[in-house]
Amino acid sequence: MNAPAIKRRIGAESSETRALIVTATAEVIRDEGYAAASTRRVALRAGLKPSLVHYYFPTTDDLLLAVFEAGAAQSDAMIEAALAGADPVRGLWRFFTDSSRTALSVEFLALAIRRPAIRAKVAAHSEAMRARQVKAIKRAIGERIAGTDSPPPAALSLILAGIGRALFTEGALGVSAGHVEASAWVEQWLDRLCPAPDGAD
Amino acid sequence: MNAPAIKRRIGAESSETRALIVTATAEVIRDEGYAAASTRRVALRAGLKPSLVHYYFPTTDDLLLAVFEAGAAQSDAMIEAALAGADPVRGLWRFFTDSSRTALSVEFLALAIRRPAIRAKVAAHSEAMRARQVKAIKRAIGERIAGTDSPPPAALSLILAGIGRALFTEGALGVSAGHVEASAWVEQWLDRLCPAPDGAD
């Protein structure tokens, strides 16, 4: 309300150029890490001038937030599909071990810890994702399937996410000890928690 | 061997100033993230001049590597103590949920993915840590304690590390859904894999 009356012009939200910038930024983050996501580098990657990036996104945080929102929307769709399928729990595990998705997600998690403007959005989205997963897991296997033997749904969500990210991070480093064993164990474990439906893929 | 005959002077490895720089760098990384670990910022933190930092560490990678080595040595000692105790598996879990240690470790993992010079060291150290943990776990609970029910040692190491890091990362963001449940489940799970010795702390 007491913001300066004269505001700089900002490009239309529907612009194709704007969308191009968003996808170029996501690429830079995936390939070079969040620390490399400067407006100038993004411009170079997209074949545009730096000032054009700032025409659509006044500050770098604006850009980063837009990229996160686009990525989150995609993730949401993938999760929704996984959870709505015949085998929500295994769908979730497949989601958490999808490396192209995990790459972006890991970068934004790291970014969020250091950038207050990003943190709020990422934290809210994480909570929302977990809540949705909890509902789907409850539907699939109940509150607890076998007393102390299986974790409550929220814990299962965190555990699968954590293991998936560890597999990704170490994989990126070239560390592989225990990886196939851990994946195999998770799958057996899920079989016990919640046997796969007949012809489920 | 075919390096330039004239090399710049470098400060002594035993210098107190050098040690000061290393600890200041670790603090910067812990507090502000690896992306903030510039030689100039480190100098500011330590109350020194930027050129003095470069007197001891010609390149930033040299500095980062020294910090990693110091941290790794500390970690090694902690792990060694945990694994040598009466209850190695629970000691390991306590190590993985030690947030001050995990903070540095997470930053170096991220750094390693982007800096080739760091990657080699971090990857080698990760593999070595896992190998040592595997030996201790085998000693504590055998190859597999109960057939399909428990993971092989290398998988257990990865799983505990992954869950610990997830708890830390989400905690730093302010996300807490499922955290107490996940911790509680891990502890019950470890009880089943390997009952705690009588008076173990």
Add this chain to the structure above:
DNA sequence: TCGATTGCTGAACGACAGTTCAGCATACGC
């Protein structure tokens, strides 16, 4: 005593960063 070694400094270099802004065309509503 004096030369060499050691710890440290100041100034500078080129690169890259975020951000601003006046102003150029072009297209569009009227």
Add this chain to the structure above:
DNA sequence: GCGTATGCTGAACTGTCGTTCAGCAATCGA
């Protein structure tokens, strides 16, 4: 035809970065 909104540009500002290097002052070995 004309004013105005829109997409875009070039140049500039300010700041931070890694890194180099000549050289100062103190100390130390002989």
